[in-house]
């Protein structure tokens with residue numbers, strides 16, 4: 001740890017790390033800071049666990065981590081969802097070793113065959129007589145699988161908090177709930193359904209570097225110029241060779257090379273608790289037959305006024321801090337799972353809009369492939385930059401990370417800050433304001 | 446052998462030594478083209494309507510409309526090559542280098558009249574970039590068109606053994 005930079009006698013001095021327009025490199029490179037983030041942020045905030053359509057049937061489960069805690073999301077016989085620590089109360093074995101599966105009507109431990117109901121309550125312990133006249137007690141919570149302290153489901157999106165106290169999920173999301181609403185509202189039936197393929201990508205960089213990149217409107221034309229320009233060239237060739245305009249999917253990657261000014265015209269909005277929104281180009285409304293058919297279905301379900309209102313929602317990208325990056329107009333979601341100060345796992349999903357025609361799903365699928373798959377030509381260069389940032393921040397070549405661009409110029413109303421220009425580093429400042437609050441909060445040191 | 450096991454055995458076509466030799470040479474040449482990053486020659490290996498396909502799970506039976514690790518026609522392959530060759534392709538500077546070994550070549554089906562083939566094989570690839578080496582192993586399944594200019598790939602399916610695992614970095618181009 002960086003000596004006096006970090007310490008105020010109580011062991012942690014957030015003021016030495018975070019200033020309004022710059023942060024210390026130890027925020028990214030210090031293992032003790034990382035451990036504190038796990039305790040103070042990931043073990044307290046609402047963390048995305050999964051979508052309930054991952055577990056449609058009784059006994060279906062999916063595993064993931066909340067901070068350092070392995071958890072199981074499981075579907076109960078009564079249709080409810082439970083999020084339980086993935087740990088056997090007997091001698092500690094994980095109960096579900098797989099990422100997903102079906103455990104039947106109960107969990108059975110592979111070590112000594114203790115059995116648990118799908119809400120985690122112990123169901124059967126072999127050789128029960130051995131517990132006669134011992135201190136073992138079925139009324140003791142230690143005899144059952146431990147549920148997470150709090151769990152809430154919002155429109156199918158399952159979040160958990162390991163802290164027994166704190167704001168409700170909806171209060172915590174605040175105005176950022178618009179991202180989840182936008183994704184679901186775009187479905188004629190008002191719901192989305194997960195596509196079961198989850199791509200997992202390990203980033204050799206701190207989790208915050210990923211989140212800071214997501215709404216960074218300066219980086220696309222620099223980082224992704226090669227892919228954007230290559231796609232623009234092929235768009236022209238395709239038109240010349242086939243006479244047909246290229247499919248919309250090419251626009252997803254060619255747009256990365258659009259002129260800097262256009263990125264600057266986007267609004268970036270900082271919401272309370274670190275959530276942020278980049279508003280922008282996905283709001284484009286093509287008028288091809290597939291889109292028109294979809295628009296008509298939307299009007300039928302919602303009525304023309306509400307349908308227009310939904311389709312006009314102008315969100316490019318939204319962060320639910322600290323755990324999610326959502327691109328609601330294309331139904332993409334990336335969950336952030338920090339591993340260590342310099343390593344982060346992302347779980348990457350996409351969704352179907354229930355009731356939307358197949359060609360509309362194909363747009364989500366194409367984006368998932370081109371931007372979010374393991375063969376992505378876009379994130380190839382992001383991940384490389386992230387890694388280089390991490391390596392630079394671990395050096396002593398400088399102590400500070402600059403977030404000065406347009407600092408002090410944000411337009412603030414009701415706790416929501418809007419940038420004066422899309423290039424503003426408002427999202428980074430906004431995330432660190434939340435970081436500061438989490439990190440210096442009382443308790444659980 | 447149990448019924449279940451023999452039922453699961455993959456088909457094998459009895460082909461001439463010459464056909465076996467020709468197709469092996471074709472697969473070796475494809476591997477060499479990839480290792481040498483000869484992109485024009487790479488594209489020329491494929492028919493005009495071809496797809497290069499790496500499914501996201503071993504059970505997948507369709508490429509179109511599914512989540513894939515690769516599902517690319519000529520235009521997408523050209524986009525990828527355009528990116529790789531672009532001076533601003535930051536993660537191609539330095540570029541990666543690969544070494545392919547292709548083996549266990551079994552012709553699965555041969556069309557008696559056209560000479561078109563379905564061919565299974567195994568591969569092992571070492572990839573090197575920025576002081577780090579990664580390995581990929583798996584199987585290929587080529588649908589080959591027998592043309593006057595030699596075999597051309599209509600569909601190449603690539604199943605890597607660690608397909609569901611986390612990726613520690615992207616695949617910048619084809620395996």
Ligand code: FES
Nearest residue numbers: 088090091109112
């Ligand atoms: S550890 Fe689970 S039954 Fe013993």
Ligand SMILES: [Fe+2]
Nearest residue numbers: 219220223382
């Ligand atoms: Fe990017």
